[in-house]
Amino acid sequence: xxxxxxxxxxxxxxxxxxxxxxxxxxxxxxxxxxxxxxxxxxxxxxxxxxxxxxxxxxxxxxxxxxxxxxxxxxxxxxxxxxxxxxxxxxxxxxxxxxxxxxxxxxxxxxxxxxxxxxxxxxxxxxxxxxxxxxxxxxxxxxxxxxxxxxxxxxxxxxxxxxxxxxxxxxxxxxxxxxxxxxxxxxxxxxxxxxxxxxxxxxxxxxxxxxxxxxxxxxxxxxxxxxxxxxxxx
Amino acid sequence: xxxxxxxxxxxxxxxxxxxxxxxxxxxxxxxxxxxxxxxxxxxxxxxxxxxxxxxxxxxxxxxxxxxxxxxxxxxxxxxxxxxxxxxxxxxxxxxxxxxxxxxxxxxxxxxxxxxxxxxxxxxxxxxxxxxxxxxxxxxxxxxxxxxxxxxxxxxxxxxxxxxxxxxxxxxxxxxxxxxxxxxxxxxxxxxxxxxxxxxxxxxxxxxxxxxxxxxxxxxxxxxxx
Numbered sequence: 273x274x275x276x277x278x279x280x281x282x283x284x285x286x287x288x289x290x291x292x293x294x295x296x297x298x299x300x301x302x303x304x305x306x307x308x309x310x311x312x313x314x315x316x317x318x319x320x321x322x323x324x325x326x327x328x329x330x331x332x333x334x335x336x337x338x339x340x341x342x343x344x345x346x347x348x349x350x351x352x353x354x355x356x357x358x359x360x361x362x363x364x365x366x367x368x369x370x371x372x373x374x375x376x377x378x379x380x381x382x383x384x385x386x387x388x389x390x391x392x393x394x395x396x397x398x399x400x401x402x403x404x405x406x407x408x409x410x411x412x413x414x415x416x417x418x419x420x421x422x423x424x425x426x427x428x429x430x431x432x433x434x435x436x437x438x439x440x441x442x443x444x445x446x447x448x449x450x451x452x453x454x455x456x457x458x459x460x461x462x463x464x465x466x467x468x469x470x471x472x473x474x475x476x477x478x479x480x481x482x483x484x485x486x487x488x489x490x491x492x493x494x495x496x497x498x499x500x501x502x503x504x505x
Numbered sequence: 506x507x508x509x510x511x512x513x514x515x516x517x518x519x520x521x522x523x524x525x526x527x528x529x530x531x532x533x534x535x536x537x538x539x540x541x542x543x544x545x546x547x548x549x550x551x552x553x554x555x556x557x558x559x560x561x562x563x564x565x566x567x568x569x570x571x572x573x574x575x576x577x578x579x580x581x582x583x584x585x586x587x588x589x590x591x592x593x594x595x596x597x598x599x600x601x602x603x604x605x606x607x608x609x610x611x612x613x614x615x616x617x618x619x620x621x622x623x624x625x626x627x628x629x630x631x632x633x634x635x636x637x638x639x640x641x642x643x644x645x646x647x648x649x650x651x652x653x654x655x656x657x658x659x660x661x662x663x664x665x666x667x668x669x670x671x672x673x674x675x676x677x678x679x680x681x682x683x684x685x686x687x688x689x690x691x692x693x694x695x696x697x698x699x700x701x702x703x704x705x706x707x708x709x710x711x712x713x714x715x716x717x718x719x720x721x722x723x724x725x726x727x728x729x730x
Binding site: 396410422 | 653656657660664665666669670673674676677678680681684685688704705708711712715716719720723726727729
C-alpha cells in the first residue's frame, strides 16, 4: 500500500464549474429576470424545474445507453457509470416532483394533479427505484451488473409508452406551457442552470463510478483469506 | 432444434406443469376473486360506482393474481436446478423466454376469462359493446403482463426478497398496459360511440410488440451463470 496521492481528481472540475454556473443562473433567475407574466414570482421555479427535468431524463437515457454497452461488452466500467446515472436520475426525478408540487400548490391550488408529465415522472421514479432495490438484493457483482443492465434497459424502453398512454388518458387536461413563457431575459438563467445541472450530474456520476471502481479493486486485492471465500461463488 | 420447435416444447411443458398443479391455479383464481370482493367493501354497496369502476377493479385483481402466476412459472425452474439443466441442454434462451411467456400469457388470459363472469355478477355489469373487443383486450393485456413479468420473474426467482421485488419492478412498468386494458375493457363493455378503441389498442399493441421483441433477447443475460 503506497501513500495516497493528494491530487485533485479531474471530475471535481465538473463540480466546481457546476456550482459556479448554478450560482450565476440562480442569481439571474431570482434577481435579474422579470417576474413571469402570468405566474408572477412563482414562475421563477421554472429556472431550476425545467433544467431538472432535462438533465434527469438525460441521465436516465444515458443509463439506458450504458446498460446496452454493458450487455454487449461486459466491461465493469459501464456498470459503474450505469449505477451513477440511475442514482443521479432518481435523485433528479425526485427533486422534479418536489419542485413540481411546490409550484403546483399556488398555481393550480393542489400539490398533485394527473398531468401527463407529472404522472410520467412519478412512474419513472418508481421504476428506477425498483432497479436500485434490485441491485441492493443481489450480491454477486457480475450477476448484479447483468440484472441492473437488463432492468434499466426495460425501464428506459417504457418511458415513451408511459408518456403517450398517460397523455391519452388525460386528453382533457390543458397544456400549460407556451413559447412566450421562455423569452428574452428568461433564456439565460434557464440555459445556464441547465449546464450547471449537467456539470453537477456528470460530477456525481463520475464520483460514483470512481467509488465503484475503487471498491472493486479493493475486493480484488483483498487478503487471501477473503479471496478463497470469493472463489466459491 | 429450431427456435420454433424449442419454443413449442417449453410452452407445452409449462402448460402441462400448470395443468398438473391446477390446485394452485384454483387458489390464485380464488385469491383474485377475493380481491374483487374486497373492492366492493372498500367502495361500499353503491352499485352504480361499482359498475362504473368494474374494469379497473377487474384488472387490478388480475394484476395481483399475475404476480403469483408469474413467480410460480420460474420457481419451478429453480427447483432441482431445472434451469441449469435446460441451459446446458442447450435450450436457446429466446425459446425459453417465448415458451414460458406464452404459457404465462395463456394462463393469465384463462384466469381473466374465469374472472370475467365473477366480476360481471359482483358488480352487475354486462357486455353492451363488443365481446370480440373484450376478448382482444384481455388477450393483449395478459400478453403485456406476461412479457416483462417473465423476464423479471427470472431474476426475482433466485433473488432475496423476491416477494417484494417482482411487484416493485413490474407494477410501474406495466402501467401503460393497465391503462389501455382498463379503458379498452370499459369501452368494450359500454360501447364505443367516440371511437376511442383504436388508440388504446395502439398503446397495448405497441407495448406488446416492444416487450415481446426485446425481452427474449435479454433473458440470456439474466440466466447465464
